[in-house]
Amino acid sequence: MLIALLVAALPLTVIGSTFSQPDSFLTTEQKMDFVLGKSLFEKLWVSSPSSTTASDGLGPLYNARSCLQCHPKNGRGRPTEANNPADVAASMLVRLGLPSQAPEPNYGSQFQTRAVQGVLAEGVIQLAYTPVTVTLDDGEVVTLRKPNITLTQLNYGPLHPDTQLSARIAPAVIGLGLLEKIPEEQIIARADPEDTNNDGISGRINEVVDFKTGEKRLGRFGWKAGQPTLLQQNSIALFTDIGISSPMFTSGYGDCTPLQARCRQLPNGNSAHMDNAEASGQMVALITTYTQHLAVPKRRIPDVQKANIDQGEALFSQLGCQNCHTPNFSFTTDKAQRKAISIQPYTDLLLHDLGEGLADHRPEQGANGREWRTAPLWGIGLAGMINDHRFFLHDGRARTLQEAILWHGGEAEQSTRAYRQLSKAQRQQLIQFLESL
Numbered sequence: 001m002l003i004a005l006l007v008a009a010l011p012l013t014v015i016g017s018t019f020s021q022p023d024s025f026l027t028t029e030q031k032m033d034f035v036l037g038k039s040l041f042e043k044l045w046v047s048s049p050s051s052t053t054a055s056d057g058l059g060p061l062y063n064a065r066s067c068l069q070c071h072p073k074n075g076r077g078r079p080t081e082a083n084n085p086a087d088v089a090a091s092m093l094v095r096l097g098l099p100s101q102a103p104e105p106n107y108g109s110q111f112q113t114r115a116v117q118g119v120l121a122e123g124v125i126q127l128a129y130t131p132v133t134v135t136l137d138d139g140e141v142v143t144l145r146k147p148n149i150t151l152t153q154l155n156y157g158p159l160h161p162d163t164q165l166s167a168r169i170a171p172a173v174i175g176l177g178l179l180e181k182i183p184e185e186q187i188i189a190r191a192d193p194e195d196t197n198n199d200g201i202s203g204r205i206n207e208v209v210d211f212k213t214g215e216k217r218l219g220r221f222g223w224k225a226g227q228p229t230l231l232q233q234n235s236i237a238l239f240t241d242i243g244i245s246s247p248m249f250t251s252g253y254g255d256c257t258p259l260q261a262r263c264r265q266l267p268n269g270n271s272a273h274m275d276n277a278e279a280s281g282q283m284v285a286l287i288t289t290y291t292q293h294l295a296v297p298k299r300r301i302p303d304v305q306k307a308n309i310d311q312g313e314a315l316f317s318q319l320g321c322q323n324c325h326t327p328n329f330s331f332t333t334d335k336a337q338r339k340a341i342s343i344q345p346y347t348d349l350l351l352h353d354l355g356e357g358l359a360d361h362r363p364e365q366g367a368n369g370r371e372w373r374t375a376p377l378w379g380i381g382l383a384g385m386i387n388d389h390r391f392f393l394h395d396g397r398a399r400t401l402q403e404a405i406l407w408h409g410g411e412a413e414q415s416t417r418a419y420r421q422l423s424k425a426q427r428q429q430l431i432q433f434l435e436s437l
């Protein structure tokens with residue numbers, strides 16, 4: 001009913017492309033770069049050697065052949081279907097590592113499920129779910145599902161016994177250039193690592209290495225805020241997800257480990273006219289422009305729902321959701337012009353311990369195995385309309401917004417408890433508010 005009303009407010013053709021519009025403030029030149037960046041984001045890479053040297057270099061190990069395959073319509077990805085390892089259309093990846101944060105010796109830092117001809121893929125991701133029931137205070141029972149991930153058909157020997165896994169679905173890629181512009185001091189000002197104000201919520205920054213300067217910087221991107229800039233996020237995506245080198249990560253064999261000797265010996269696509277890489281600096285810059293300027297759609301607040309949505313917004317604040325999902329940031333960009341902007345991302349970009357239920361037990365630079373970056377909520381209500389699926393949280397375990405809320409533990413335990421105490425009508429109002437974002 002709710003979805004039907006929202007859909008009625010927007011023509012269908014517009015909905016499918018709402019995450020693909022450029023920011024309205026782009027200059028003509030920036031718009032041209034945006035269009036070129038879009039074509040690179042959608043480009044299907046091919047293996048080397050190939051007659052099309054501008055597109056070769058795929059793999060040898062890879063998870064997908066284009067950015068778009070995991071970020072369909074710039075929206076969110078989905079987990080592999082339960083008990084269906086043949087489901088290769090999934091847009092989920094599994095990161096690997098040892099407690100020291102070194103890569104897994106045989107398989108590297110990510111589990112690649114595909115490979116070019118001549119080498120074997122690393123194996124298959126097998127996903128199963130265990131039901132977990134939660135009883136709300138009014139007696140309603142909600143069944144959540146907890147994922148169990150197994151890596152099977154391992155083609156390069158057993159995994160190191162201390163291997164830590166982290167499964168993640170691809171997030172939507174809207175509004176990221178705005179998140180990149182939030183001044184560091186505003187984010188740091190909200191951190192409260194020792195919880196000195198005693199509200200049960202700490203919030204830490206993830207300090208990560210900026211490969212461009214070699215220095216530590218505030219992490220902003222990825223589910224654990226592991227990447228400081230979009231340039232770096234995109235370069236890593238090219239490298240580990242598609243197997244494409246670029247000026248920041250130059251080896252043509254991607255995530256192949258020294259033990260995957262055959263993989264390292266195959267021809268790669270590094271070439272002088274591409275800055276000795278498979279994707280040139282200019283190509284990565286264009287992809288970065290694209291990911292910096294995908295606009296955030298306007299909120300949808302039909303008149304008939306306005307009262308409920310307002311109530312839901314009040315609950316969002318009463319329940320303490322906004323202690324992490326910061327509704328608003330205002331700052332000036334472009335110092336000379338002093339352009340003031342105000343954005344509503346519903347994230348503080350900080351790390352929070354969300355408890356054992358969501359923990360992946362795999363640290364990522366400054367983030368520990370229980371911490372996650374507050375997910376931005378802008379655009380979340382459109383998730384099911386952009387893509388034909390709708391899964392929430394880092395590994396896509398939540399099938400509804402309510403399930404996503406009920407998984408919050410740790411620092412968000414108080415919020416979740418307060419949510420469980422709401423009446424059914426209030427719960428619907430809160431969800432209606434989220435759907436309007």
Ligand code: HEC
Binds near residue numbers: 226
């Ligand atoms: C195999 C699937 C896959 C492919 C292919 C892929 N991504 Fe991603 N992308 C992800 C996942 C999963 C994450 C979250 C990563 C994390 O938590 O560290 C992500 C995160 C991102 C982010 C950060 C979003 C945020 O909210 O912080 C950007 C930007 C991005 N990808 C861009 C790209 C670009 C550009 C490409 C192509 C060069 C690409 N991705 C290819 C799966 C993929």
Ligand code: HEC
Binds near residue numbers: 351401
């Ligand atoms: C202590 C900080 C904190 C509080 C309080 C909090 N959240 Fe979150 N929220 C997070 C983090 C961190 C994530 C990402 C967790 C993950 O992916 O495992 C998240 C994820 C979500 C998601 C899923 C987003 C996505 O893209 O999949 C929704 C929806 C959400 N929160 C809504 C709420 C609501 C509603 C409340 C209040 C009832 C709330 N949150 C309270 C930190 C918080």
